[in-house]
Amino acid sequence: MYYKGIYHNFYQYNPHCALWCWGDITWGHSVSTDLVNWIQLEPVIEPDNPSDIDGCWTGSATILSGGQPVILYTGGSRDKCQVQNLVHPKNPSDPYLREWTKTGNNPVIQPVVPGLNRSQFRDPTTGWIGPDGLWRIAVGAELKSYTAALLYKSEDFLSWTRVDHPLYSQNLSNIVECNMWECLDFFAVLPGNNTGLDMSAAILRGTKHALKMSVGYFDKYLIGVYDLKRDAFVPDTIVDDCRLWLKIDYGNFYASKSFFDSKKGRRIIWGWSKEADCRSDDVAKGWAGIHTIPRTIWLDSNGKQLLQWPVDEIESLRTNEINHQGLELNKGDMFEINGVDTFQADVEIYFELTSINAAEPFNSSSLLDPEKHCCEAGASVHGGIGPFGLVILASNNMDEHTVVHFRVYKSQQKYMILMCSDLRRSSIRPSRYTPAYGGFFELDLAKERKISLRTL
Numbered sequence: 517m518y519y520k521g522i523y524h525n526f527y528q529y530n531p532h533c534a535l536w537c538w539g540d541i542t543w544g545h546s547v548s549t550d551l552v553n554w555i556q557l558e559p560v561i562e563p564d565n566p567s568d569i570d571g572c573w574t575g576s577a578t579i580l581s582g583g584q585p586v587i588l589y590t591g592g593s594r595d596k597c598q599v600q601n602l603v604h605p606k607n608p609s610d611p612y613l614r615e616w617t618k619t620g621n622n623p624v625i626q627p628v629v630p631g632l633n634r635s636q637f638r639d640p641t642t643g644w645i646g647p648d649g650l651w652r653i654a655v656g657a658e659l660k661s662y663t664a665a666l667l668y669k670s671e672d673f674l675s676w677t678r679v680d681h682p683l684y685s686q687n688l689s690n691i692v693e694c695n696m697w698e699c700l701d702f703f704a705v706l707p708g709n710n711t712g713l714d715m716s717a718a719i720l721r722g723t724k725h726a727l728k729m730s731v732g733y734f735d736k737y738l739i740g741v742y743d744l745k746r747d748a749f750v751p752d753t754i755v756d757d758c759r760l761w762l763k764i765d766y767g768n769f770y771a772s773k774s775f776f777d778s779k780k781g782r783r784i785i786w787g788w789s790k791e792a793d794c795r796s797d798d799v800a801k802g803w804a805g806i807h808t809i810p811r812t813i814w815l816d817s818n819g820k821q822l823l824q825w826p827v828d829e830i831e832s833l834r835t836n837e838i839n840h841q842g843l844e845l846n847k848g849d850m851f852e853i854n855g856v857d858t859f860q861a862d863v864e865i866y867f868e869l870t871s872i873n874a875a876e877p878f879n880s881s882s883l884l885d886p887e888k889h890c891c892e893a894g895a896s897v898h899g900g901i902g903p904f905g906l907v908i909l910a911s912n913n914m915d916e917h918t919v920v921h922f923r924v925y926k927s928q929q930k931y932m933i934l935m936c937s938d939l940r941r942s943s944i945r946p947s948r949y950t951p952a953y954g955g956f957f958e959l960d961l962a963k964e965r966k967i968s969l970r971t972l
Contacts, residue, residue, distance in 0.1 A: 517577040518777050519585055520611035523548045525786070526587070527807065528573065531559060534798040538592065539563060541571040547612055551784075551810050551829045560603075560616045567591045567599050567623040574699055574771065575600075576653075578643040578673070581716075584608050586673055587616070588653065590638035591623060598637045599623030600655060602674065625668060625676050631660040636696045641665075642775070643673065644702075644715035647744055654683045656729065658696040661688050665700050665727065667747060684727055684738075684749040686758065694758035697729035699771040702749070703783060704742070708817030712783035714776050724819055725749060728764060728772065735764040735772045735787065739820060752820075759884050762821060765808075766886075766955035767937040774813060784827060785813045792939065794947045809972055821957075826972060834862055847898060850907065858909060863971045867904055867922070872961050876900040878927035882934075883956055890936035890954035895919040902934075906971055909942065918942040922967055931961040 517524050529544030530537055543561035546554045561572045568591025575589025584604065591601045601622040606615035627637040636658035643651045651673050654665040664685035668676040683702070688694055704713040704723050713723065719742070727749050728737040736758060740751035755761060764772055765787060772787040791804040798804035811824040838855050845851060853863070876899055882889045895903045905921030918941070923934040935957065939950040959967065 517579065517585060517775050518779050519579070519613065521549065521779075522611045522613075523551055523777075524577070524613060525554065525807070526560065526577065527788075529559060534802055534804040535795060536804075539570050541573065543572055543587075543589065545613075550832070551827050552832060557612060557614055560613070561587070561589060561618075563591070565591070565601075565618060565622060567593060567601050569594055570596070572601075573598075574639040576640055576642040576773065577775070578651075578653075580673060581645070585613065588624075588640040588643070590640070597627060597634045599627065600625035600640050600676075619674065621674070624674060625655065627657075629657070629659065629666065629678065633658040633696075637666075639699045641700050641702050642715065643670075646747070652747075654700050654702055656697045656700050658688075659685075662686065663688055663694070663696045663731075665697060665702070665729070665749070679747055681746075681748065683747075684751075686756075694731055697731055699730040699735075699773065701728040701772065701774050701785075702726070703728075703774055703776075705739075705783075705815035705822070707815050707819035710812060710814040710823075711781050712776050712812075712814075714778070719744070724752075724815055726815070726822060727751075728774075730771050731758055733770065735770055736761040737764060737822060738762075739815070739822075757884075763955050764822065764824075766935050767953045768939075769808060782812045783814065784810050785824065786810055790949070792943070792949045826970075830862070830972070833860075845904070861972075863906065863969075865906060865969045865971075867967045867969070869901065869924070869961065869965055869967070872901065872924065872926075872931070872965070874900040875924045875926040875931060878925035878932045880927070886934065886936075886954040886956055887952055889934060890938060890952040891940070893923060893934070893936075894940075894952070895921050895936075895938060899923050900925075903936075905936075906969060908971065915944055916942060920969065920971060922969075924961065930958050932956050933959050933967065 525546045527544045528541050530540045532540050542559040545557045545560045548554045563569050563572050570592030573590040577587050579585050586604045591599050602619045602624045603616040605613045606617045627634040639656045641654045643653045651670045653668050657664050657666045662685045664682040667679040667683040670676045704725050725742040726737050738751040743750050768789040769787040772785050774783050774785040777784050787808040789806050809826045813824045816823050902923035903921035908918050910917035919938045921936050925932045936954040938952040942950050
């Protein structure tokens with residue numbers, strides 16, 4: 517969140533060692549004035565109450581109407597029950613918000629819903645105000661054969677009442693891969709406008725809403741409208757199989773969270789990339805997991821897909837520009853970019869295709885598992901158009917390297933592009949988490965003829 521001139525990043529953190537240990541997870545806290553340079557402060561929420569003794573898990577910050585921030589977070593109790601707790605700053609005049617106080621009546625929300633799995637009830641969203649003046653939040657939950665974003669209302673952000681229907685829900689009975697929704701996010705977007713919207717402000721005409729959830733191994737989302745009369749999210753397109761939902765990111769990216777940046781009027785999203793190292797290496801180096809570069813996020817002009825770009829502040833890190841233009845690459849060719857620090861580079865490439873006639877036909881079943889397709893059609897397997905892309909962090913003999921590459925397929929009147937991020941040869945050390953990630957996107961290649969790639 518942004519508060520009194522300071523950006524605050526809260527994150528799950530184990531102060532004792534670089535391992536994921538129940539009962540040790542706290543909320544770490546870092547601050548910045550520019551989203552680039554960060555100072556780590558003391559943890560702000562620690563497990564010391566019956567309502568969070570088994571860990572202080574995911575939650576969200578909300579700026580209340582008077583400008584004071586509060587945090588709702590999930591706590592784990594000894595009996596594996598998940599509840600929602602509230603904290604507020606001990607000294608709101610401190611722009612660094614170093615100390616926080618737990619409210620006396622925690623937990624403020626308990627899993628007392630009929631049919632609710634008490635160990636699958638977590639991750640409250642940022643609050644928003646409805647037209648009736650009441651605060652609302654959504655909490656991820658598993659009920660019987662459904663996963664749902666349960667909706668709660670409050671006058672004071674302290675006493676909460678569950679609405680008798682969810683914000684949105686999905687039947688899980690037929691799809692194994694679509695498990696409970698974690699790390700919910702719900703926010704407003706305007707088609708074709710990269711200005712961020714405050715969820716508690718009046719809803720402008722033409723506004724859409726995005727419901728994002730972490731499901732399986734990916735962050736997915738639906739675009740639709742927030743029906744104020746029904747107090748429900750209505751997707752523009754109903755797709756029962758969550759494997760076909762759009763992804764926020766085609767790589768190692770999970771548990772993302774967005775916030776409205778009132779300083780610059782934009783919405784910024786963060787994501788977590790889990791570690792590829794083994795546990796012993798994590799312990800040795802003292803940390804595990806990274807935050808991705810913060811990104812501005814908005815809705816495309818068609819109102820169908822979220823767009824993202826690294827925040828402008830990242831440009832301040834750019835030095836020593838190297839430029840190459842008009843390079844012609846034939847099948848099997850590679851061109852080496854020299855003179856840059858490969859561990860801290862910002863690379864922009866535009867691939868212009870000389871012909872699109874050789875594109876292979878697109879098989880729509882590939883949409884169910886693009887990662888499998890990336891493994892089967894790796895960077896060394898030649899296709900009609902592709903692979904082409906970028907090889908990064910490569911050893912001299914290419915025993916170790918990571919490839920980000922594209923393939924082009926023809927589907928009726930459009931073209932489908934497969935983007936893969938292949939880590940399978942990123943390390944020769946054993947016991948590393950090195951999968952291939954991927955996703956498909958549509959592109960009017962007959963009009964564009966160019967595919968661009970920016971890699972940080």
